[in-house]
């Protein structure tokens with residue numbers, strides 16, 4: 001994301017600050033501590049809040065995965081709720097290639113089915129369970145990226161926070177089809 005949105009030079013500054021190598025090998029596992037160091041270093045160098053770095057990364061990742069892992073994402077669905085209902089299955093498939101994977105778990109609860117023709121929103125609750133703390137802004141960005149790729153406008157409310165001692169994060173997600181599609 002950094003080399004695409006900024007430059008190689010900025011990536012070098014971030015990776016140096018994070019104290020690792022500037023080359024990471026795709027599909028190799030790295031400790032979570034290194035990921036967090038990269039987020040904090042990006043936050044310093046780009047002068048963005050760490051939560052905004054994670055949010056931007058989440059949104060960017062959906063577009064990247066859409067080309068890089070096209071075959072996996074193509075089966076996910078054409079609406080945000082359908083798509084998010086299939087992410088556990090996507091991670092299960094990724095898990096065949098990466099035995100160390102500790103993926104999150106998502107649950108979708110439909111609240112209102114909406115009517116795209118009448119521009120009534122479709123509303124669902126997304127429950128996000130993770131073994132890790134602090135990645136919830138990334139999920140927010142991912143939801144924006146998923147809605148975008150489904151041609152939807154999205155409103156996201158973070159109703160329940162794992163950072164307040166709850167076992168999961170819960171988002172209320174309202175989507176409408178973009179008018180020009």
Ligand code: HEM
Nearest residue numbers: 065069072087094100101102103104130131132135139142
């Ligand atoms: C082909 C597409 C995808 C691939 C290859 C993929 C792969 C991965 C990998 C490798 C991790 C790190 C987990 C670990 O190392 O233990 C991860 C984590 C994660 N993924 Fe995916 N993923 C994909 C799609 C998605 C989508 C579509 C979403 C949600 C919209 C999503 C949400 C997450 C979240 C939130 C995490 C953070 C881990 C946590 O909360 O503990 N992923 N994914």
